[in-house]
Amino acid sequence: MIIGSRKMVFGRYDYASFLSFIAYSSCSMVIPITLVSLARDLNFRLESGGLTAGGALHLGRTVMMVAAMLLCGFWAGRWGKRRTYGLAILVMGIGMSLCALAPAYSILFLALVVAGIGEGVIEGLATPFVQELHPDEPGRYINFAHAFWSVGVVITVLLTGALLSFEVSWRQIIVGVALFSLTPAAIILLPARPGNAYPDHTEPLHRSVVWNHARTIVRIPRFWLFFAAMFVAGGGEFALTFWSASYIQLNFGSTAWAGGVGTALFAAGMVVGRTGWGYLLHQSHLRGLIIGSALAGTLITLFLPTLSHLWLFMGALFLAGIATAPFWPSVQSHSADRLPQTDTTMLFILLSCAGVPGCGFAAWLMGYIGNHFGGLGVAFYLVPAFYLILAMLIGCDWLSPKTAIT
Numbered sequence: 282m283i284i285g286s287r288k289m290v291f292g293r294y295d296y297a298s299f300l301s302f303i304a305y306s307s308c309s310m311v312i313p314i315t316l317v318s319l320a321r322d323l324n325f326r327l328e329s330g331g332l333t334a335g336g337a338l339h340l341g342r343t344v345m346m347v348a349a350m351l352l353c354g355f356w357a358g359r360w361g362k363r364r365t366y367g368l369a370i371l372v373m374g375i376g377m378s379l380c381a382l383a384p385a386y387s388i389l390f391l392a393l394v395v396a397g398i399g400e401g402v403i404e405g406l407a408t409p410f411v412q413e414l415h416p417d418e419p420g421r422y423i424n425f426a427h428a429f430w431s432v433g434v435v436i437t438v439l440l441t442g443a444l445l446s447f448e449v450s451w452r453q454i455i456v457g458v459a460l461f462s463l464t465p466a467a468i469i470l471l472p473a474r475p476g477n478a479y480p481d482h483t484e485p486l487h488r489s490v491v492w493n494h495a496r497t498i499v500r501i502p503r504f505w506l507f508f509a510a511m512f513v514a515g516g517g518e519f520a521l522t523f524w525s526a527s528y529i530q531l532n533f534g535s536t537a538w539a540g541g542v543g544t545a546l547f548a549a550g551m552v553v554g555r556t557g558w559g560y561l562l563h564q565s566h567l568r569g570l571i572i573g574s575a576l577a578g579t580l581i582t583l584f585l586p587t588l589s590h591l592w593l594f595m596g597a598l599f600l601a602g603i604a605t606a607p608f609w610p611s612v613q614s615h616s617a618d619r620l621p622q623t624d625t626t627m628l629f630i631l632l633s634c635a636g637v638p639g640c641g642f643a644a645w646l647m648g649y650i651g652n653h654f655g656g657l658g659v660a661f662y663l664v665p666a667f668y669l670i671l672a673m674l675i676g677c678d679w680l681s682p683k684t685a686i687t
Contacts, residue, residue: 289422292477294363294414294469295422297468298426299429299432301465302429302433303430303432303433303461304370304433304461304464304465305373305404306429306430306431306434307458308376308458308459310434311377311454312380313544314438314540314541315451315455316338316526317526318445318537322451323383323385323386323389337390341397342393343637344641345398345401346398346400346404346641347634349399349400349401349402350404350637353369353406356402359488362413362479363469363479367469370399370469371462372396373396375399376392376394376397376398377396377456378456378459379391379392379396404633404636405633405634406626409625411426412617413480420567420611421558423610424555424607424614425555425560431552431555432552434544434547434548438542438548439542440541441454441541442526494624495627495631498627501623503619503620503678504616506677506678507615507678508631510671511609511612512642514612515608515609515637515639515643516663516667517578517582517608517668517671518608520661521602521605522547522548523644523647524644524647524660524661525543525598526540527657528540528543532657533594542595543594543598546595546598547598548602550601550602551605552606553606554574554607555607558570558606558607568615571607571615571671572679574604574607575669575671575675576668576669576672577604578601582601584597585661586658609636612675613633615675616628617629643667646663647661647663650663
């Protein structure tokens with residue numbers, strides 16, 4: 282894989298990370314794609330005031346994800362990134378299996394909390410897991426690896442939408458997603474051949490060392506700028522990912538298949554953006570890429586609630602996906618460049634502690650706005666607002682001398 286003389290080299294743990302991103306996104310997306318059917322089965326119909334309950338599912342999941350992320354640095358210090366990461370994928374799969382068995386909303390909520398424990402660790406360690414493999418050009422490889430989150434979204438929403446159209450139970454679909462997570466977990470946890478081991482630390486890190494890494498980071502004012510940027514980046518991305526399928530079904534009177542296609546087009550745009558920037562990106566271009574993409578995304582998503590033709594709406598979702606693609610991985614990688622004195626593993630974990638709550642908050646807030654202020658169409662204006670704030674925050678970093686807020 283060569284662009285000019287710049288070769289990308291992948292190994293066993295790269296491919297494991299790609300599959301883990303697919304499994305993680307599938308477990309995250311299968312709930313929103315099946316949400317309309319699931320809600321009717323569990324008696325909180327979205328079309329009858331259940332939008333807030335639907336959004337609350339991810340908000341509750343998010344609380345446990347953040348708790349797990351805050352602890353995963355200590356777990357990784359004790360047992361290593363590889364083992365902690367692989368076990369987290371197994372926990373996520375167990376939680377999703379419990380979701381498939383849920384007889385009521387409350388049990389589904391608790392099962393998602395279990396899945397959230399594994400997902401929180403995955404979210405916290407996924408980026409440093411890849412960074413450790415490619416310390417020389419992390420931005421390229423992190424963007425490329427994160428593209429497989431969107432690959433998983435495309436596969437999940439299209440396949441789930443098709444299966445729902447053929448009246449396959451949402452419970453069977455969720456079981457299938459849970460079982461798939463066993464594959465990346467096995468690749469990561471099984472012993473490697475001599476000379477091909479994951480480059481983990483050989484000695485456990487004492488919790489005081491990990492705590493000092495975190496304390497050093499949170500005392501840096503510039504970190505909080507990136508923390509806020511991750512919150513709105515995650516919120517804008519996941520708001521579209523979570524609610525697009527339901528919006529298409531409710532506002533255009535379309536099927537679950539059409540809803541899946543719409544979300545898949547958004548994710549496909551993200552695949553194009555992330556793989557493209559993974560090949561072409563120079564580390565020094567990250568900041569300009571984030572600002573330009575955020576401004577483009579603001580303009581595109583402003584028009585989403587005004588579109589009355591389904592295929593125009595879907596085309597706009599694809600363009601929004603391209604604009605959204607670099608936000609999450611590029612903000613993380615750029616922050617490491619701007620805060621070089623920090624431990625990157627802990628930095629990425631703490632930044633994910635902003636991005637994930639942004640996802641949960643945006644999913645809940647869109648549902649709340651949809652219930653109380655005129656439907657999901659009005660709620661969609663939250664997305665361009667988040668994107669514009671992102672551009673402003675990274676612009677502030679650009680205009681501020683490095684020594685001014687570090």
